Amino acid sequence: xxxxxxxxxxxxxxxxxxxxxxxxxxxxxxxxxxxxxxxxxxxxxxxxxxxxxxxxxxxxxxxxxxxxxxxxxxxxxxxxxxxxxxxxxxxxxxxxxxxxxxxxxxxxxxxxxxxxxxxxxxxxxxxxxxxxxxxxxxxxxxxxxxxxxxxxxxxxxxxxxxxxxxxxxxxxxxxxxxxxxxxxxxxxxxxxxxxxxxxxxxxxxxxxxxxxxxxxxxxxxxxxxxxxxxxxxxxxxxxxxxxxxxxxxxxxxxxxxxxxxxxxxxxxxx
Amino acid sequence: xxxxxxxxxxxxxxxxxxxxxxxxxxxxxxxxxxxxxxxxxxxxxxxxxxxxxxxxxxxxxxxxxxxxxxxxxxxxxxxxxxxxxxxxxxxxxxxxxxxxxxxxxxxxxxxxxxxxxxxxxxxxxxxxxxxxxxxxxxxxxxxxxxxxxxxxxxxxxxxxxxxxxxxxxxxxxxxxxxxxxxxxxxxxxxxxxxxxxxxxxxxxxxxxxxxxxxxxxxxxxxxxxxxxxxxxxxxxxxxxxxxxxxxxxxxxxxxxxxxxxxxxxxxxxx
Numbered sequence: 011x012x013x014x015x016x017x018x019x020x021x022x023x024x025x026x027x028x029x030x031x032x033x034x035x036x037x038x039x040x041x042x043x044x045x046x047x048x049x050x051x052x053x054x055x056x057x058x059x060x061x062x063x064x065x066x067x068x069x070x071x072x073x074x075x076x077x078x079x080x081x082x083x084x085x086x087x088x089x090x091x092x093x094x095x096x097x098x099x100x101x102x103x104x105x106x107x108x109x110x111x112x113x114x115x116x117x118x119x120x121x122x123x124x125x126x127x128x129x130x131x132x133x134x135x136x137x138x139x140x141x142x143x144x145x146x147x148x149x150x151x152x153x154x155x156x157x158x159x160x161x162x163x164x165x166x167x168x169x170x171x172x173x174x175x176x177x178x179x180x181x182x183x184x185x186x187x188x189x190x191x192x193x194x195x196x197x198x199x200x201x202x203x204x205x206x207x208x209x210x211x212x213x214x215x216x217x218x219x220x221x222x223x224x225x226x227x228x229x230x231x232x233x234x235x236x237x238x239x240x241x242x243x244x245x246x247x248x249x250x251x252x253x254x255x256x257x258x259x260x261x262x263x264x265x266x267x268x269x270x271x272x273x274x275x276x277x278x279x280x
Numbered sequence: 281x282x283x284x285x286x287x288x289x290x291x292x293x294x295x296x297x298x299x300x301x302x303x304x305x306x307x308x309x310x311x312x313x314x315x316x317x318x319x320x321x322x323x324x325x326x327x328x329x330x331x332x333x334x335x336x337x338x339x340x341x342x343x344x345x346x347x348x349x350x351x352x353x354x355x356x357x358x359x360x361x362x363x364x365x366x367x368x369x370x371x372x373x374x375x376x377x378x379x380x381x382x383x384x385x386x387x388x389x390x391x392x393x394x395x396x397x398x399x400x401x402x403x404x405x406x407x408x409x410x411x412x413x414x415x416x417x418x419x420x421x422x423x424x425x426x427x428x429x430x431x432x433x434x435x436x437x438x439x440x441x442x443x444x445x446x447x448x449x450x451x452x453x454x455x456x457x458x459x460x461x462x463x464x465x466x467x468x469x470x471x472x473x474x475x476x477x478x479x480x481x482x483x484x485x486x487x488x489x490x491x492x493x494x495x496x497x498x499x500x501x502x503x504x505x506x507x508x509x510x511x512x513x514x515x516x517x518x519x520x521x522x523x524x525x526x527x528x529x530x531x532x533x534x535x536x537x538x539x540x541x542x543x544x545x546x547x548x549x550x
Contacts, residue, residue, distance in 0.1 A: 035385070072378075078386075078393055079393075080358070080393050084350070105402070107402055108344060109428060116347070119347045123350050132375070133404070133434075134402050134424060135429055135431065136429070136431030138431040157405050159406070162405060165448070165449070168445065168448065169440060175435065182434065225379075
């Protein structure tokens, strides 16, 4: 099954555009887990997945939070990927980028070794740094377009003959989409830019949208500006607000409540 | 000891601007190692380090080639870092980038967990994605400016009011250098751009220069355009050409010969 079929199936099955970000910061895990678990990072993720797997279209694993824990963290990353039910879309969020022969190794690492359905990549190196990812035709690569952070505009808003760089990136994404497996990353914190990018990309290219929740992006505008004309092809991510909704033995249940609220909130505007 | 003192000491001690890139592709290791070693990736690196440690100023470990081998690869990465003599500069080349709270985790991972002296980072997210790295004042962060690959110009050459993006990045690097720990990455394959970036950065900011060797950058022009007015602050990287100079039991000796040739070739033009 290719990435698009998998994404559309789970979106429909769970009636959800919600992507839960497993930004599982070891320093923020519920204290009770630390004493009684050999790999608290994995056990935390297991709890979140069990509690939310009928509410999401995707899980996004933020590589930084696993790498920082060394080999133990990579083990938690691998075990989490194995644990996620087969029908749920898995995004490995590492924003990788390099010259061709190295980019190929990252692609192999993420798609083959780790078995992601999709990845995030950074476009600064141009087409030959992106191509090795796009060669995996059954997989999806979300290319950073307009990021959600406050300094996003430092380079992404630079004007090139009256067109900001992030729009030039969006046009390139459409141009590079010959295998029908490109996606874009646009932050919910920039709703007007999101609207513009959706209009450049058309209906078929998915947008991964971080920035609701802790970062403050508005759900209604995000849904209206980010989905395609069928109310699909947007993966709206929330991480900290959901996974750290509680910090005691009821953490998974509290994450479920929050995820259910956000999933339904999104659906109100579809 | 801060990064600058360490770099100047080893540059002087080994009379070298050569950075050897440990792009240790598991698929290209000498066959004889595979049968007789528990961790061929580490044993290969050990051989290269033993044979070249008096010829280099730095080793650069390209994260992709370790990540692709899973936990075994991360173990080889960690063991290699521990094995490199204390006086040699260690660069972890991962081109990481993310929003602030995640970038902080990458910085922690690379500088604290893995104990790098320096890292490479991608500037596309702007200042708040870069700052968490620069807060490590004793460490150096090489920011991608003009990369060595053929498509580098796709975004890096876009013209913003008659100034190409890579020059705007170079100016930002100088502006962001308040802790005196910024560096830049500029490919040897673009010698004119290298000259321009050196003139923007002045004498104190180091440039990591990939692209000689397999990629075809010219050593003489690289040295003339990339070093500062004291013939320093350039780390000229060669990876494949050196580490895969031989593919049999004499691989380390052949890597040494090649490294010695390149080190001396660079010094001819300083």
